[in-house]
Amino acid sequence: MSGQSSRREFLLATGGAAVGIGLASMIMVEPARATPAAMQEAIRKVVGSARINPGRVKLDLPPLSENGNTVPLTVSAESPMTAADHVKALHVFNEKNPQPDVASFRLGPRAGRASVSTRIRLADTQTVVAICEMSDGSFWSTSANVVVTLAACLEEA
Amino acid sequence: MASALINVPPRAKRGEIIEIKTLISHPMETGYRRTQLGGAIPRDIIRTFVCTYNGTEIFRAELHPAIAANPFIAFSTVATESGTLAFQWTGDRGFSETESVAITVD
Numbered sequence: 115m116s117g118q119s120s121r122r123e124f125l126l127a128t129g130g131a132a133v134g135i136g137l138a139s140m141i142m143v144e145p146a147r148a149t150p151a152a153m154q155e156a157i158r159k160v161v162g163s164a165r166i167n168p169g170r171v172k173l174d175l176p177p178l179s180e181n182g183n184t185v186p187l188t189v190s191a192e193s194p195m196t197a198a199d200h201v202k203a204l205h206v207f208n209e210k211n212p213q214p215d216v217a218s219f220r221l222g223p224r225a226g227r228a229s230v231s232t233r234i235r236l237a238d239t240q241t242v243v244a245i246c247e248m249s250d251g252s253f254w255s256t257s258a259n260v261v262v263t264l265a266a267c268l269e270e271a
Numbered sequence: 272m273a274s275a276l277i278n279v280p281p282r283a284k285r286g287e288i289i290e291i292k293t294l295i296s297h298p299m300e301t302g303y304r305r306t307q308l309g310g311a312i313p314r315d316i317i318r319t320f321v322c323t324y325n326g327t328e329i330f331r332a333e334l335h336p337a338i339a340a341n342p343f344i345a346f347s348t349v350a351t352e353s354g355t356l357a358f359q360w361t362g363d364r365g366f367s368e369t370e371s372v373a374i375t376v377d
Contacts, residue, residue: 183340184340211336215337216338217337218332220331224327226348229347231345231346232332232338232339233338235337
């Protein structure tokens with residue numbers, strides 16, 4: 115009797131542990147990913163309810179990137195950059211990194227030219243979106259596709 | 272600790288648009304990576320970068336883990352007067368680094 119119950123307990127315990135390990139490995143394997151929907155949400159957080167128009171902003175990215183750990187990016191916008199009409203901010207978003215935000219750059223009329231360069235990480239082949247915020251409150255957007263051969267963010271240290 | 276490289280033209284004409292390039296040594300640990308033993312590596316990134324021209328803020332960047340290690344940021348400004356350009360990077364774990372560069376405008 116006692117032997118049976120201990121066997122049952124043993125099976126229950128090991129079964130529970132197996133399910134636990136299974137769950138844990140599922141969580142481990144499933145990488146944290148932003149989705150296009152998460153990106154739209156992040157964009158809405160910045161833009162609010164304003165309309166986003168296509169154009170006026172330019173996003174320079176290599177169409178093919180061998181190393182997703184450093185992808186050169188230049189975001190620029192057409193603007194006279196005067197006190198009355200200038201670019202207030204340039205925002206960059208991505209679809210498939212763990213987080214949809216990449217960076218926000220805040221400029222003013224003293225920038226002279228609305229152009230910022232940096233280097234970013236990309237976890238996968240994806241679309242990068244740039245949003246430009248003008249001093250009159252309008253938003254303009256553009257996007258670029260990048261094919262990434264070696265993904266960032268996933269390697270072990 | 273971290274060290275920064277800044278490229279600003281030492282002389283400029285009044286009203287000229289100058290390009291400022293900055294590079295700082297920093298791992299920009301995303302917080303999504305794990306060690307071989309499976310332990311999470313905590314996030315350690317630079318959150319903000321601010322550039323001031325004679326005390327007036329001319330440029331600010333909010334950075335996220337998607338910025339590559341050793342953040343490089345290039346932007347531009349109008350050379351208005353002689354003085355100093357000050358740069359400040361602040362981030363996780365109390366990271367803070369400041370640099371300043373003199374510029375002569377004629």
